[in-house]
Amino acid sequence: MAVKFNQSINAHKINFSCIELFAGAGGLALGLERAGFNAIGLIEIDKDAADTLKLNRPDWNVICSDIADISCLDLNKYFNIKTGELDLLSGGAPCQAFSYAGKRLGFDDTRGTLFYHYALFLKKLQPKTFLFENVKGLLTHDNGRTYETILNIFTQSGYKINRSVLNAWDYGCAQKRERLITIGVRNDLSDKILIKFPEPHDYKPVLRDVLNNVPHSDGIQYSEYKRNIFKFVPPGGYWRDIPEDIAKEYMKSCWNMGGGRTGILRRMSMDEPSLAVLTSPTQKQTERCHPLEPRPFTVRENARIQTFPDSWKFCGNISSKYKQVGNAVPVNMAFDIALEIRKGLEEFSCGI
Secondary structure, eight states: OOOOOSSOGGGOOOOEEEEEESOTTSHHHHHHHHTTEEEEEEEOOOHHHHHHHHHHOTTSOEEOSOHHHHHTSOHHHHHTOOTTTOSEEEEOOOOOOOOOGGGOOSGGGGTTSHHHHHHHHHHHHOOSEEEEEEEGGGGTGGGGHHHHHHHHHHHHTTEEEEEEEEEGGGGTOSEEOEEEEEEEEEGGGTTTOOOOOOOOOSOOOOHHHHOTTOOOOOOOOOOHHHHHHHTTSOTTOOGGGSOHHHHHHHHGGGGGOSSOOTTTTOBOOTTSOEEOOOSSTTOTTSOOBOSSSSSBOOHHHHHHHTTOOTTOOOOSOHHHHHHHHHHSOOHHHHHHHHHHHHHHHHHHHTTO
């Protein structure tokens, strides 16, 4: 089955403007495009990921640069847009632990981090709305203080905030992947632009739905030793489902660790969604073996699971391609979120 989307981009007549930061290989950008957003700029420091964006969308304004070199500029002049005109600022900055000297929990606490530059864009451009996506673990990072600082900065920047943890499996993706989604509306528009989070779909795909007729692509292989061990693991199983002596030899020091260790020697089943696609297919404690063959998923199979269309090409070497796909926001989930933001902007623009 080919990756499918819920609605064609051609169904939309009004394009709303957006700028995307930390654009990666385009999962979020493609979802936004399909929902009718026109990217006036996409910033990505990784050359391979930026080349991926340029290859697939030659008309996009892809800026391959360190965001620190852009955020310090006059952004209104750089993007030829007035303060307050931009419809949406989107992106997901990696969030390191912040400094809490003085416990201000504000803008200055984030200096030296990538989030600081996202906050600068927000402060300078004052877009009507923003979308900030990140890992679910951000909620509890540094006992919640990291996310608390982020929310304080959003509030101090003049935005009403709404947040939710969404699972890609609920939005047409054959993958259990939870993301923390934070949406903001500028205070002066908060009673005019109403944005809801998308409702989960009734249809919840599994790997059987997306792994048929996948275009050929390169893929990293397991060693012969590891392939022979995975032959013992049934679809849907893991290390507990093979002879104990074989598992113990493979796991070595991990054998004595606590917890379920369910990621070790984990083999997917065609009748379940994938666990979250990773940036590397051979991480010992978080393995994702193909259901039918003793090997990792190929780049193209991972792209299917992330709901990239088969026509979307990835640049760079094989490790870079795996990384780009694994870091992406699932396109179908991005589309559903973007569509709700669009609805709010559309109703405001039409005076509904």
